[in-house]
Amino acid sequence: MKLNRAIKIRLYPNQAQEKMLNKTFGCCRFIYNKMLEERIKVYEELKGDNQALYDHRYKTEK
Known part of the structure; x- marks a missing residue:
C-alpha cells in the first residue's frame, strides 16, 4: 500500500525574494497559458484526425 505524506510550510521572503x-x-503562468492556447488551436485544426493529433508533440532537448 502506497502512503502519501504532505508537509505544509510558510515562506516569509524579503522584498527582493518576493x-x-x-x-x-x-x-x-505565461508559458503554461501560451502552450495551452497552442494545444487547443492544434486540437481544433486536427479534431477528426487522431493520428495527426498523436503525432503533434513538443520538441524535447536531449
Whole structure:
C-alpha cells in the first residue's frame, strides 16, 4: 500500500525574494497559458484526425 505524506510550510521572503518569486510565477503562468492556447488551436485544426493529433508533440532537448 502506497502512503502519501504532505508537509505544509510558510515562506516569509524579503522584498527582493518576493519580487523574484512573483516574476518566476508570472513567467511560468505565461508559458503554461501560451502552450495551452497552442494545444487547443492544434486540437481544433486536427479534431477528426487522431493520428495527426498523436503525432503533434513538443520538441524535447536531449
